[in-house]
Amino acid sequence: MIALFICIFYFFYFALVAIYIVFLPKMFSISGYDASHIGALFAAAPAMRFILPFIFRQFGGLNHTLFNLALVVLFTSSALFIPALQNFYALFALNLVYGAAMGMILPYVDTIALHYIEKERYGKVRLWGSIGFMLMALWLGKVLQTVEQSLLYFTLAALATMLSGWYIGRYENSSSMAAKSPQKSGEGESFSISRYWAFWLAAFLLQVSFGAFYNFFTMYETAHGISLEMSSWLWSFGVICEIVMLYFQGPLLRRNLLSIIEFATFATALRWFALWYYPDSLPVAFLSQSLHAVSFALYYSAAISYIYGLYREKKLAQQFFLGISFGLGGSVGALSAGWFYEVDAKNLFLYQSLIALMAWYMMRVHSERRREYESI
Numbered sequence: 304m305i306a307l308f309i310c311i312f313y314f315f316y317f318a319l320v321a322i323y324i325v326f327l328p329k330m331f332s333i334s335g336y337d338a339s340h341i342g343a344l345f346a347a348a349p350a351m352r353f354i355l356p357f358i359f360r361q362f363g364g365l366n367h368t369l370f371n372l373a374l375v376v377l378f379t380s381s382a383l384f385i386p387a388l389q390n391f392y393a394l395f396a397l398n399l400v401y402g403a404a405m406g407m408i409l410p411y412v413d414t415i416a417l418h419y420i421e422k423e424r425y426g427k428v429r430l431w432g433s434i435g436f437m438l439m440a441l442w443l444g445k446v447l448q449t450v451e452q453s454l455l456y457f458t459l460a461a462l463a464t465m466l467s468g469w470y471i472g473r474y475e476n477s478s479s480m481a482a483k484s485p486q487k488s489g490e491g492e493s494f495s496i497s498r499y500w501a502f503w504l505a506a507f508l509l510q511v512s513f514g515a516f517y518n519f520f521t522m523y524e525t526a527h528g529i530s531l532e533m534s535s536w537l538w539s540f541g542v543i544c545e546i547v548m549l550y551f552q553g554p555l556l557r558r559n560l561l562s563i564i565e566f567a568t569f570a571t572a573l574r575w576f577a578l579w580y581y582p583d584s585l586p587v588a589f590l591s592q593s594l595h596a597v598s599f600a601l602y603y604s605a606a607i608s609y610i611y612g613l614y615r616e617k618k619l620a621q622q623f624f625l626g627i628s629f630g631l632g633g634s635v636g637a638l639s640a641g642w643f644y645e646v647d648a649k650n651l652f653l654y655q656s657l658i659a660l661m662a663w664y665m666m667r668v669h670s671e672r673r674r675e676y677e678s679i
Contacts, residue, residue: 373411504665512659565667643655
């Protein structure tokens with residue numbers, strides 16, 4: 304039963320993410336906000352994801368009570384987007400609160416999922432998030448007409464996320480469930496970034512390299528003669544490949560997780576290089592999108608599984624992974640990609656490929672250092 308509710312949670316959580324990143328920037332633009340204001344609004348949430356783990360590390364970490372509070376805050380902040388729409392400072396504050404809640408909720412549920420579900424089965428559960436993202440994007444792309452309508456869907460998705468998350472937390476707190484589940488909380492080392500700094504730097508750099516893809520891929524492709532409609536198919540194809548990988552990746556996760564992370568990181572560097580070297584080629588664009596299965600789906604599953612086994616403070620470690628990679632890395636990636644695009648748009652993905660290659664090198668450094676620790 305817990306697996307079913309985790310599937311439901313992922314579906315609505317990432318449907319909520321789809322509304323937030325695919326539609327709300329356009330809706331805010333329609334409401335009269337310029338690009339600088341929209342950029343500031345959407346930098347707030349990733350910044351909070353980065354800051355939060357440091358706060359929780361000082362005050363005892365994330366627990367069941369704070370998780371439930373985050374669920375309520377998520378729904379409340381999402382519902383308040385509608386009355387706050389015409390006030391930039393109110394919207395900015397709500398984006399900060401929304402980002403804080405999202406940054407607490409996902410690491411908590413990921414930890415529960417890895418506690419109760421074998422890592423080989425994790426992908427088959429997590430893929431429901433990709434399905435939720437894709438279906439919400441396709442559905443709203445057809446029916447969305449007003450700003451208020453988009454924010455209503457946003458609020459309803461937050462409500463579904465809150466309810467499914469609340470049940471997961473309640474189920475995890477059940478003594479009967481705890482009795483049936485292996486006690487893994489004591490496994491691993493005490494949490495430290497400095498001990499494995501190369502891994503954390505690699506995670507950060509890899510998400511920096513995604514800045515061009517998440518923010519400028521459509522602009523880059525249409526500038527090289529690929530239609531807007533075909534660009535939307537490229538996005539959908541990437542999500543489909545991601546879903547396929549999540550479903551079939553189980554046997555791969557039984558192998559050496561560090562080797563998988565290294566491979567996925569190197570594949571990402573090749574992915575961006577191909578987009579730069581063949582900017583006008585539609586087949587290469589589809590090939591690049593097929594690698595989303597490796598550079599996102601396989602990488603993410605392997606990375607959170609690796610962190611889960613590495614550290615004793617598992618929820619805190621997952622928070623830091625989300626904060627340093629998708630939080631700080633996502634923010635720096637978006638800002639740097641915007642600068643690269645303005646200065647030298649033609650070579651945008653060459654720069655991103657080099658950044659991903661730096662991430663791969665850092666993973667190699669981490670692997671060597673890990674072997675040295677284990678040999679002592």
